Amino acid sequence: MKQYLSSHNPQREGKIIMASAIFIASLLILSTVLFHYSVLKWLSGGMSRIAMSDHVRIVSIVFFIFVAHVIEVVLYAIVFAISVNFLAIGSFGGLAVEQPLDYLYFSIVSYTSLGLGDVYPGAHLRFLAGIEALNGLLLIAWSGSFIYMAMIRLWRWEKCAIPDNRS
Secondary structure (H helix, E strand, O other): OOOHHHOOOHHHHHHHHHHHHHHHHHHHHHHHHHHHHHHHHHHHOHHHHOOOOHHHHHHHHHHHHHHHHHHHHHHHHHHHHHHHHOOOOOOEEEOOOOOHHHHHHHHHHHHOOOOOOOEEEOOOHHHHHHHHHHHHHHHHHHHHHHHHHHHHHHOOOOOOOOOOOOO
16 A cells, blocks of 8 residues: 555545545444454353353453453554554654554553553554544443443342441
8 A cells, every 4th residue: 555655646645544544443443343242242141051150250251351352452453553564544653663562552552541642643543543542432331331230130249237236
């Protein structure tokens, strides 16, 4: 794509790069939402066929949801690397982003909306980073509500002791 964009029409190049960023963002949203849905669907249905105590089930739900988020972050990191190194959608400023772990770090910071600012995107990578933050926020909230519902359903509260002296 870099060679294709080396023509001498900057306005056309900008529109192609912007369209590419929007298309990539749309694919990322679709793929992460469908993946997250399938994980939650399996946790609420498929995993129910596996015999385990309620406490182990709750810990398993939290663990698998965490793994799902890590996979989604890795997907974004891969797309950031491809977008910088092959598609020329933008670059990073601040600390150097050269190694896979650098892309993963930036993706985690964006996905969780932490936004430290030591690495920051330029050009149309800013759009992808913003989409990742919004997508991460929604998927984390979805996970939180799922875990809450699982806790309501599975967590057994012991009856509280009543003091002898009632005043």
